[in-house]
Amino acid sequence: MSGARNISAALRRARIPRPRLAVRPIVAPSQCATALRSFSASSTVRADRQIKYTSDAYPNLKRNPEFGEISVEDVAFFKQLLGSESAVIDGVTTDATDDIEPFNGDWMRKYRGHTKLVLKPGSTEEVSKVLKYCNDRKLAVVPQGGNTGLVGGSVPVFDEIVINTSRMNQIRSFDPASGVLVADAGVILEVADQYLAERDHMFPLDLGAKGSCHIGGNVSTNAGGLRLLRYGSLHGTVLGLEAVLPDGTIVDALSTLRKNNTGYDLKQLFIGSEGTIGMVTAVSIICPPRPKAVNVAYFGLESFEQVQQAYLAAKGQLSEILSAFELMDGRSQGLVIESTGNKHPLEGEYPFYCLVETSGSNSEHDMEKLESFLESVMSDGIVADGVLAQDETQFQALWRWREGITEALSHLGGTYKYDVSIPLSDLYQLVEDCKARLTEMGFVGDDDSFPVRAVVGYGHMGDSNLHLNVSVRQYNKEVEKAIEPWVYEWIQKRNGSISAEHGLGVAKREFIGYSQNETMVNLMKQLKAVYDPNGIMNPYKYI
């Protein structure tokens, strides 16, 4: 890697830089986001022609006959209400298929609905009027943000009306003393973070889809992302919410206070419920000061045992400056090479790679801690080789080896994605066991006659959160049946979670019982009935 300091070399040769490695130009972060955005747009256009309807893929899903059908009068009402031409995409009275299809499908090209109407309200009051009307007419709806989800949670199954947040995209306020940001649900995560960067703060959430996803969607799905181990979950950082219930009630819980113990913390119910009880329209969130020094190291390890040792060493020695500890297996990095053609930053090949990031307020202190950590893990034989980014370009380049996996996989074909929490010691065993199972069953191979290209694992080691990905040449029902429910049973036996951060959506609608007991599921159904008695909010999903 160009100019990156090689750690083993540094240790062996008193930190004399190794000869520069030739690497291809690196995509800067804003470009990555653009790439992801344009990729997702193009893939959903292709979805129009190639992707199976979700209603066909899940034949046991039947349209709820209680729901109303969208009439010409309904469309006229919405057009009058929302005023602006661009606020209604009308496939009911006109042929707007091309315009509507991006809202019907997900960027993974796995889910496709039949909606003929997309609404883009411009204010909370408009959302309230839309929902009240839909509730009165029993018209089912799907709240949708940037539509970057991975479980089909933000796209319709049948003719549900899509209510998209893209026109609600204003930052409402920011207080630099407290670090509290208040913003509309439709603000793009990266836009919010850039706004904060100009004010020496950062959004306490970061994830690969940041260039497209909306913060309202992040909150509705309780997104976790890359730095949860440092900044905590949205249940802790979200201070207030504004949301609309299906009957049009505006829930104004948009507190900007760090502490407010005045009754039930109802906003929590909207965090992670995937738009099934109401629609989030604004978020108040506490944002940490932007770190003055950020470092990233990337290294190769010989075993998962050593990955665990490296994690514990990082937790102990980097402590308060540790901001990410990511795991990538050798196969996942091989697929990134295959997809991008980029030269790998390390010379040798290893079964495991880790990316360790520190964020702190004093670059000298941080570098001293990081170097001392690296020296200890290398002298203890835990880490085999590694590089340390020396500038912003290298920093971004190293992160691309982690963040680029999802995109690389999607370029290579389809992917069965499982986002799970498992106790740390068992984390990677799931990948081994899944690969062994699919290999034994004859699904895995290098040439095109085998449906499975690779079984890979990566994820947020610091959160015990594994992404098991089965890369396939095309989606294949036999392969899917070989994985599910086997994978869920495997996780249940270890008291893990079948969805660490992606949510349940359509993909895991039948599997909630593997991670929640009957009492919990019944209590959820009870609440759903309280808030959404007609069941119009994001139906056919997990509840």
Place this chain on the structure above:
Amino acid sequence: MSGARNISAALRRARIPRPRLAVRPIVAPSQCATALRSFSASSTVRADRQIKYTSDAYPNLKRNPEFGEISVEDVAFFKQLLGSESAVIDGVTTDATDDIEPFNGDWMRKYRGHTKLVLKPGSTEEVSKVLKYCNDRKLAVVPQGGNTGLVGGSVPVFDEIVINTSRMNQIRSFDPASGVLVADAGVILEVADQYLAERDHMFPLDLGAKGSCHIGGNVSTNAGGLRLLRYGSLHGTVLGLEAVLPDGTIVDALSTLRKNNTGYDLKQLFIGSEGTIGMVTAVSIICPPRPKAVNVAYFGLESFEQVQQAYLAAKGQLSEILSAFELMDGRSQGLVIESTGNKHPLEGEYPFYCLVETSGSNSEHDMEKLESFLESVMSDGIVADGVLAQDETQFQALWRWREGITEALSHLGGTYKYDVSIPLSDLYQLVEDCKARLTEMGFVGDDDSFPVRAVVGYGHMGDSNLHLNVSVRQYNKEVEKAIEPWVYEWIQKRNGSISAEHGLGVAKREFIGYSQNETMVNLMKQLKAVYDPNGIMNPYKYI
């Protein structure tokens, strides 16, 4: 202060220690806790003779005639169910007044109930059977932990049965790799923290009553405490809960996973709802590694403007190692001197004092950051004088000037306590305005003919959380009327919270409308009706 480094001296004289100040011996932390415990016990015994019944103090509260009366048969049932003699304190069939009174009153000596029955179940199953029986018989109950609350939330008003968690006091598990602790609700906070200390971790919550309060009570009241600005709120750190609903349903949401997005996060409803929808029986919580280096500095400042500057400087410069930033006004410190006779650590007198704590993994780095911060705030004229603790004894001694305020005040008579969140710039104005108002009304004075001894302010500056305390020679209805609802109106105008961390209980039952709008209150009532249709859970409180 013995051996403490004086910062101005350090700056002026190249860090040559000033002559040692003579200070009285310091109470070690465990002794503080004991002192608080025994104080609270003795005060509740005195409550028996002197304290007004809550039902008399709040004559508009009427016993709900729908509730059953405890019969001899009920007592027999509970005795048989709970087995152990010590598990039932029976004032129904025997005269057990002395044993029962500590459970009827709070340690502040402001609230006193009429209960004749205290139950101490030993397991979740016993709690379930007790609640189911009570629900069937419509017997009202009050869940109670260490009974250290400040708003009368954990004591009965009429004859509600007290269900105390003190016999459910086992640590269930701890995983050093993830830092996740699972423990019964009745484990004392300090016991949990000591257990974790032996395993190089710490409880992510700390507060003055740690020697007595139970972690189940902490969670039920969403306690905030001294280090929320570093470790976040319980909504973020609590990973799982076990609770019992009034109908006996055991809610097993005791996940130990950092990430688990499988449906509604129902456990959040029990955090901060003060036992009004169910009773917490166990907690799963993520605990950070115990810091290897902890420092504390204490300084005097000439104005609140400078306090704000000092806070922003600490946030910017101490950043990731800042673990507490506490504010104490001059009067509060004067009362601690008056009550304890201890010599103050600074020589001059200042209108404001701050305590700044750092917690990190490298003592050299931390000290360098702290000294650089102190040098900058002193050379900028923000801080007038200060000391830095040089050892554990001094560390504890400095903290006592903050933590000892509550106890000092209580030794001097009664205290009207207001625990509020206000935007930072207005934080101290409330104390000034309140003092001016009470002075104008002729309530404030130095001799015993005046009801009000002092109006003081202190609190968690880093959380924008002020404790306004009006120290009175005896509780006085006229003084109370002069403060309430004036104080709540003052806070409402600034979009603050009338209860930052203490909760609502009986004290603020009528005032929720100052911090929550009608929609929110109605949604809370709706949920209360869903979970507790008979209303037996902690009645007569805020909901």
